[in-house]
Amino acid sequence: MIETENLRLRRPEIDDLDAIHAMRSNPDVVRHLGGRTLSREEAWHRLTRIAGHWALRGYGMFVVVEKHSGAFVGEIGLFDGCRGLSPDFDNAPEAGWILAAAAHGKGYASEAAAAAHRWFAETHGARRSVCIIAPENHASLRVAQKLGYKGFGQVEYQGHPVLMLERIPG
Numbered sequence: 001m002i003e004t005e006n007l008r009l010r011r012p013e014i015d016d017l018d019a020i021h022a023m024r025s026n027p028d029v030v031r032h033l034g035g036r037t038l039s040r041e042e043a044w045h046r047l048t049r050i051a052g053h054w055a056l057r058g059y060g061m062f063v064v065v066e067k068h069s070g071a072f073v074g075e076i077g078l079f080d081g082c083r084g085l086s087p088d089f090d091n092a093p094e095a096g097w098i099l100a101a102a103a104h105g106k107g108y109a110s111e112a113a114a115a116a117h118r119w120f121a122e123t124h125g126a127r128r129s130v131c132i133i134a135p136e137n138h139a140s141l142r143v144a145q146k147l148g149y150k151g152f153g154q155v156e157y158q159g160h161p162v163l164m165l166e167r168i169p170g
Helices: 014-024 040-057 108-124 138-147
Strands: 007-010 061-066 072-079 094-099 129-133 150-157 160-167
Touching: 007 072, 007 108, 014 040, 014 072, 014 094, 040 072, 061 108, 072 108, 094 108, 094 138, 108 138, 129 138, 138 160
Parallel strands: 094 129
Antiparallel strands: 007 061, 061 072, 072 094, 129 160, 150 160
């Protein structure tokens, strides 16, 4: 578990299903992630996929909760997406962050993502990482900028344009 000033980051647990489903079935939350909400079954597949990533790779998406309330905040971490976008993209760990609507605008994405990147560097070595973000997702682009990500291309992913960004540790 990782603790920050306001948050706890931990591996996913079976009891996270309802919170993941609620977050990923909210149209406002997924509007920049292709716009498609998830059914409960798809949320279950999401949960088992992120848990399995930890088993296979030793890292992945953390579940993030508020320290003071224990409320579910979202999913943040680094993972291998195997997206097939380009060798420059697919050969690096991919960062991702998605927050429940109630957690938007509190600075939690930057706080948790910075902690996840520090943890990754300490446990797996400082190395280049990448992320993709919809061009109109200004909040996510601000988080990426705070983390030191810079654009290096644009591609289409699942029928939508996305910016490819990279972070090279200094």
